[in-house]
Amino acid sequence: MTTADARPQFRPNRVPGLAMLLCALLAAFALMAPQADAAKKQRIVAVSPFAAQTMVQLGVKPIRVGQTIGTTPRQRQMFRGIGQLTLTHPNGPNLEVMAKLKPKLVFTSNQWKAGFSALRQLGIKVVVADPTSPNGVYKNVLKIGRYIGRTKQARKLNTRIRKQVRSATKGISGTRDKVLVVLGIGRTAMAFLGNSWGGQLIKMSGGQLVTGGATNSGGFARISDEVVVAENPDRIIVVPHGTSQDIDEVKGYILNNDAWKTTTAWKNGDVDVSVDNRLLQAGTDLGATIKYIRAKYLENR
Template sequence: MPSSRRSLPAAALVALLLLAFAGAARAAPKRIAALTPFTANTLAELGVRPVAVGQTLGGHDRLDPRLKGVPTLALSHPNGPNVEQLALRNPQLVLSAPIWRKGEEAMKRLGMTVAYSDPRSVADLLVQTRRIGGLVGKRAAADRLAARQSAAIAAARRGIRRHPSVLLIMGVGRTSYAMLANSWGGDVVRQAGGRLLTGGLTASGGYARISDEAVVARDPDIIIAVPHGAPSDIPKLAKYLANKAGWRTTKAARRHRIFVSAGNSLLQAYTDPGATIRDVRAKFLGN
């Protein structure tokens, strides 16, 4: 019995040490790089300042003002950031997107943890907001942020009166891609009350090539064109899409309902989906 009593404190000490080590292993990373505007803005909303953010196509005008001065990493296909430049920032955690998956191994070899977060639907944005909060030790703040986002989404969808038919088309040079329901922009348009005319088109990435003849055959009430390319090319591409000859016989063209969305809000998720839904309703759908 005496030896048994003496062993109890030792066992308790071991248990406490194991708990301490487990707690240390779960400690939130202090140095985080965010490669997408969604992850960067989410960190800012949660009170976390990243050590670097990824380059945003079209500029940083929609990045959270609290990210001002954070170093920007150039991104290139298929690896994402230059690993040497990323290493200079020494992040413990890299919040990346599947499009940059090719660069994951190089990051891991440098001891970085890589997590992917790139919402392609409004519902997934709420899930990913909470997930990022868990990764960076801000779960309660993330729950509050997701609750505010959910309320803003519900408010933005309130009072939808009409459901016009829509083709949301990404223009890459002179090539057109229909943005499907499984793309970020496609889901936003549906949330805003638009009926996507994409039946029969499939693509795992959410973008299916579409000809001018197919656009005319589907004859949408509204065409929302999204130019995609180098920032210097966007104005010329936007003008081309707004006056595209191949779409002239569509109902949208005849009624002057071809719109151009030159920003990033329909290409990538940000932390304000309610505002994006309101913009789509007010600027394009009129519902």
């Protein structure tokens, strides 16, 4: 056999097949690229901080995020570079502004349901995606993922959140401090109940939430000085709500309440003030929040 005979022979009949394969691959890439770009450029407004945080973590930034006083430090960091949308009670975003923005979709919460109908009349799809409990985080992450074409990423995010929660709750002992969490609004003290976002986080973190036996579907109930004294909590966490001026007023009123000074929490110096909204605002950082609560308020119990 000659050297020429040993060389691979060019087969003209292979060219059409290779060309077709190459064209198919190029077509697939051409289709995938616009789809990825389209997902990132969707015109979506996230009224709720939870929805905005979830979207960013799934790789899609909203064109606007609702301006609230309740965002956590982590959320504020994630929202840098995203325009803010002014919200007004009870309807939420201004209709003229929304008409100019022309979003196709708005993720919001039931807090703003009074304005849902008007938004829909503008041709905007309104989707409620804001959990009221830690257990509700997973289904809302998945809901958001489905609407923005990021279902696979949403499932991965949920897996990561569950893993972080398992790690954060590891080693919680059976002995739990009695913890009273108070939402301060002006000169009114409202107890966090077992169905509130913060109340459930306290229980997940190893605290025994005390409420004075109050119930309310909204998650908060007014609590009197007499009930606080009777409950005699080991720890008190005060969560002032409002503007900076309001917060200072609330802190001054509650921290100088003579009746509360008879409690074990006060006598032991275990009265804390939380102003970072971790106990109020729903987010995807469940594991980190639980670790924070255990370390700062429950001393890793």
